[in-house]
Amino acid sequence: MNHYIYDGSFDGLLNAIYKAYYTPDKPDKILSYEKREDNFLVKEILIDTDAKKAKKVYEAIDKKISPAALRKIYYAYLSEIDGIEMDILNFVRLGFKIGTDIELNLANEAVFKIESIYNKVSHERHRMTGLIRFKELKNNILYAEISPDYNLVGIIAPHFIKRLSNENFIIHDKKRNISVFYNKKEWIVREIKGDLNIIFNEKEEDYQNLWKMYFKSISIKEKFNPKLQRSNMPKKYWKYLIEKGG
Template sequence: MKTVYVCSDTVTGIFSGIYDAWKTGRGEADCAIALRGMLEQQLFCDYVEVEETEHKAIAVENLIKKHLGRQAYWDIYHAVLAADKDKGDAILGTMLAARTLPDSTRIMEHLSHPKVEKVFELSRTVGGEAHALKGFLRFQELKNGVLYAQITPKSQVLTCLAPHFANRLPLENWMIHDKSHDMFVVHEAKKKWILIWDDMLDRKGSLEVSEKEARYSRLWKDFCKTIAIESRTNRRCQLQHLPLRFRPNMVEFTN
């Protein structure tokens, strides 16, 4: 009977599920990963709830880096962040396929394998969204002086964005709010960033922007309208360079 390991849609959850499946030594046809809340039950399967721990997640991370290589690890890690209910099973299948190769570090070259191909595509999708948000994300200064930005991504890309902005704004207090997944990345000046969930954040301060920020926002909107040439507007070209889904969180497109 096939065993399906049910876990949460987090890095710790999926890696813990892979840990339990890997430890059994069973093949791809005999085990699978399913995400809690996205489960489609099938006949003749044994469903097991995964005990999720940091120890298991770290063990799987080290296993991937040692036997599959760091590049494969980053492809797998990005795939974990994707918005796809079958990602856990694709990652497990990729790792089990790597176990059969003479050189497991070349697993991501085997795109003829459907699970490897899926991991590759998910990694590319997450990387593309994170890259786009590095340009489309907009910070606004709050009354308490903190720089605040909100995004509504499809994938859980906060851990991809945080190192980028921590490197560019090391002396600033800033936070990025992922409204799609109820998560925050918070950076205190001269310190390391941390990832927290919405229910863990103490929102004593208001999210109202400062007077200076409001003034500059108005100036920026007026500037964008002034330089626009109505007769040369190309909506199709605009959509190619700035998709509609990024616009609601950008100052230029807010009322």
């Protein structure tokens, strides 16, 4: 059995796809370094991350299949689901054969899985844009904490850059220890090592109390529907919602 081992990045995955096309040693699995398996029956093939090769695969998917397919592949990668790399490879293989018609081929297992996962990641991305709550730090930076099911910080950042273009902000994914940093001009996603030095603005507690009071004041007791509320705002997200005590 051949296991491709890559660095966990999207460029690294594209290099694994490139390798699968230009070597006789086809992969049975594609795994990140973090998920590699100790098995003496397995031949590990380490994948170097080459930006030029990644670009070739990226552009080939975009032109030979479609921009929409490229987006779905990227969202599937962000899902971090075990085994998704081979599903992506199989999706790309089929896409290179039939082109844009791949969108119609939901009977294919890989196509159906990529489509299904893309919809789940898209749904959570949309939901998070409405659930993120910023707090003001002492240095006037806006700060928000999240712990989404999927690795979303890079795809929700553009939404908040448009809305908060004149603010400095941080969106911190505490589940993955990564953050988006935006400084009114550019943004970057970085790994967080250790704790961020978070000191809230002195007025932040007052703002939060006012928001909680407002949320309580607009609630209509007779129309309170916990089941509907949990459907629109799942309980797993309440931890970071100011109006729910976060």
